[in-house]
Amino acid sequence: MIRFDNVSKTYRLQGKSKVIAQDINALFPDGTCIALLGRNGAGKSTLLRMIAGTMRPDRGEIRSNGSISWPVGFAGSFHADLSGAQNARFVGRIYGVNTEALLEFVEGFAGLGQHFHLPFRTYSSGMRSRLAFGVSMGIRFDTYLIDEVTSVGDANFREKCDQMLGERLQNSNAIVVSHAMPTLRKLCNAGAVLENGDLTYFDNVEEAIAQHHANMGTKE
Missing domain, CATH: 3.40.50.300 (P-loop containing nucleotide triphosphate hydrolases)
Structure with missing residues (x-):
């Protein structure tokens, strides 16, 4: 409600x-x-x-x-100098979820390959969307x-x-x-x-x- x-x-x-x-x-x-x-x-x-x-x-x-989730797919809060994996882990800690399970889900869903472990600032807009959506879906919300x-x-x-x-x-x-x-x-x-x-x-x-x-x- x-x-x-x-x-x-x-x-x-x-x-x-x-x-x-x-x-x-x-x-x-x-x-x-x-x-x-x-x-x-x-x-x-x-x-x-x-x-x-x-x-x-x-x-x-x-x-x-x-x-309530943040707007799904919103990448504005990711840190530019952290890797996709580090950003996902940080978000997982904030929301109190199993960070290893979240990382496994996001890596498999986003399909970023080696870029998952590279700085977020190097990502294209499409790669940023993949990471953001993966993190959003990896955490359960009401x-x-x-x-x-x-x-x-x-x-x-x-x-x-x-x-x-x-x-x-x-x-x-x-x-x-x-x-x-x-x-x-x-x-x-x-x-x-x-x-x-x-x-x-x-x-x-x-x-x-x-x-x-x-x-x-x-x-x-």
């Missing part, structure tokens, strides 16, 4: 304001995989970061009754936050990501941001639409997709 209580967030830059959340009150129940929809710049990624706890709202509170992660990498890796996500989501909740409606329909059973600082929850993902298209003035 994730509950939003009067959550507000506004960005201010060069004298201009952008409202991301305006007194949001909503409940994301357990047993759901939620498609988070909204136009470009609506604040979907910001909302995920607030749910993850890496960004604070200006007002209000977001509460949960289980463990709720996974997923932000367009399956749009990166080659076709084989995307298929591998989709399969692993499907396995994890059999026993976990998720909040998924994607512009690919087939992906959302495949992964999600509910939806939420972020529009002009308002967040509307739908028990049915098709209703959320329909509302998003109505907001955008588009058709499928």
Whole structure:
């Protein structure tokens, strides 16, 4: 369960304001995989970061009754001078998991070969995505936050990501941001639409997709 209580967030830059959340009150129940929809710049990624706890709202509170991942595939917290293996081990220690088991999983999943033991700063963007997704999937969470992660990498890796996500989501909740409606329909059973600082929850993902298209003035 994730509950939003009067959550507000506004960005201010060069004298201009952008409202991301305006007194949001909503409940994301357990047993759901939620498609988070909204136009470009609506604040979907910001909302995920607030749910993850890496960004604070200006007002209000977001509460949960289980463990929540960082946005899956996010590589921004990896140390550039540490190897992929060292970064994975560090994350494992932070989350209190068996680091050797995590290393074995990430090395097998990411398929980085000898690069797994080379500095992260030497990685290409695709290699960084492989490492980040592997570490994300190697730690079990009650709720996974997923932000367009399956749009990166080659076709084989995307298929591998989709399969692993499907396995994890059999026993976990998720909040998924994607512009690919087939992906959302495949992964999600509910939806939420972020529009002009308002967040509307739908028990049915098709209703959320329909509302998003109505907001955008588009058709499928």
